[in-house]
Amino acid sequence: xxxxxxxxxxxxxxxxxxxxxxxxxxRTYRFLExxxxxxxxxxxxxxxxxxxxxNEIIGFHYTNxxxxxxxxxxxxxxxxxxxxxxxxxxxxxLFDKSEQVLIEEKWNQRFGQKDTESRDFKTxxxxxxxxxxxxxxxxxxxxxxxxxxxFPLFDLSSIGEKLTKIGKxxxxxxxxxxxxxxxxxxxxWGKIIVSSYSRKINPDTYQIDQDGYQKKGxxxxxxxIINAKKYVC
Numbered sequence: 247x248x249x250x251x252x253x254x255x256x257x258x259x260x261x262x263x264x265x266x267x268x269x270x271x272x273r274t275y276r277f278l279e280x281x282x283x284x285x286x287x288x289x290x291x292x293x294x295x296x297x298x299x300x301n302e303i304i305g306f307h308y309t310n311x312x313x314x315x316x317x318x319x320x321x322x323x324x325x326x327x328x329x330x331x332x333x334x335x336x337x338x339x340l341f342d343k344s345e346q347v348l349i350e351e352k353w354n355q356r357f358g359q360k361d362t363e364s365r366d367f368k369t370x371x372x373x374x375x376x377x378x379x380x381x382x383x384x385x386x387x388x389x390x391x392x393x394x395x396x397f398p399l400f401d402l403s404s405i406g407e408k409l410t411k412i413g414k415x416x417x418x419x420x421x422x423x424x425x426x427x428x429x430x431x432x433x434x435w436g437k438i439i440v441s442s443y444s445r446k447i448n449p450d451t452y453q454i455d456q457d458g459y460q461k462k463g464x465x466x467x468x469x470x471i472i473n474a475k476k477y478v479c
Contacts, residue, residue, distance in 0.1 A: 248302040248421055251438045252374040261297070264290050265443045272444040277452050278437060287440065295436030298424050303435060305371030305427070305458065307418040308386040310410075313471060316418065320466035325366040326357055326394040333395050337412060345405055356398035365394060368459040371420065371427070373438050376453045378477050387415035388478050417472040420464045429458040 249256040268287060271280075281287040307321065324332075330353060338346055377383035389396035390412035400406045424435055431437060434456050441454035 248304065249298050249435075249439075250304045251298075251435060252304070252442055254439065254443060256301070257294070257439065258297070261290070261294050261439075262443075265440065269447050272447040272451065274448075276448065276450050278441055278444070278454055291433050291436035291440055293436070294439050295433040298435035298439075301424075302421050303373065303424045305373055305420045305422045306375055306377075307369065307371050307420060307464075308377065308383040308416075308474070309392060309418060310387055310390045310413040310415050311392075312413050313416065316416070316469060316471060317466055320469060321369050321418065321420070321464040323367045323369055323461065323463050326362060329392065329394045330357075333391055337390075340408055340412070341405065345408075348402065349399060349405065352398035352402070357394070368461055369463060370457060370459045371422070372455050372457065373435075374442060374453055374455045375417070376455050378474075383417075383474075383477065384479075387417075387474050415474040415478045417474045418464075419470040419472055421468045422460070422464070426460040426462060427458040428460070429456045431456060434458070 247256050254262065271284075271287075275281070338349075341349065372382075385396070385400060386392070389400045389406065389409040391409065396406075396409050399409065431454075437454050438456065441451065445451040445453055
């Protein structure tokens with residue numbers, strides 16, 4: 247079974263029935279922190295989280311890329327140097343000599359050892375599409391190549407403009423094994439689901455989401471491509 251943490255598709259009815267018991271509380275409070283001492287809700291979070299760990303979940307990856315690459319290769323893990331070398335080989339001809347020199351300077355300034363350790367050979371996901379509302383996905387969708395390419399370049403007007411014209415803004419809806427994903431809060435899948443349900447009851451509820459990553463790619467058959475052009479200004 248695959249569970250969509252955002253809309254609760256794939257979550258067994260018994261858990262939805264249990265969530266309904268707390269509707270009055272969900273209408274009253276906006277933040278999950280209000281329930282941190284509520285044993286019944288915490289137990290439900292734990293149970294839902296364990297259910298997700300025994301199944302698959304949906305993760306969303308925001309990108310501006312070449313659609314045929316995703317269809318043929320899926321999401322592959324690479325180092326930042328590999329990603330930037332690929333960009334040089336395929337797209338450096340789109341930039342004049344002075345732009346190429348500036349790109350190299352900005353890359354050398356930005357991508358050091360610390361960045362290598364935090365980004366290389368990892369694929370990153372969110373687990374709701376809340377980033378479309380709070381601006382977190384804006385740059386990822388607008389500029390080609392991912393942060394390993396565009397991040398030190400996007401505010402350089404001529405270079406940034408060219409980066410918007412290479413690929414296509416896409417949301418990659420990926421089916422994932424939650425046991426492979428590293429996140430930064432306890433019982434993340436249960437908390438995200440309870441937050442998503444609470445938001446259905448009270449639209450003002452703060453949506454919990456997570457940045458999560460795995461040290462493996464995603465096969466193309468596990469990816470649904472969603473055209474995200476309408477989210478790009």
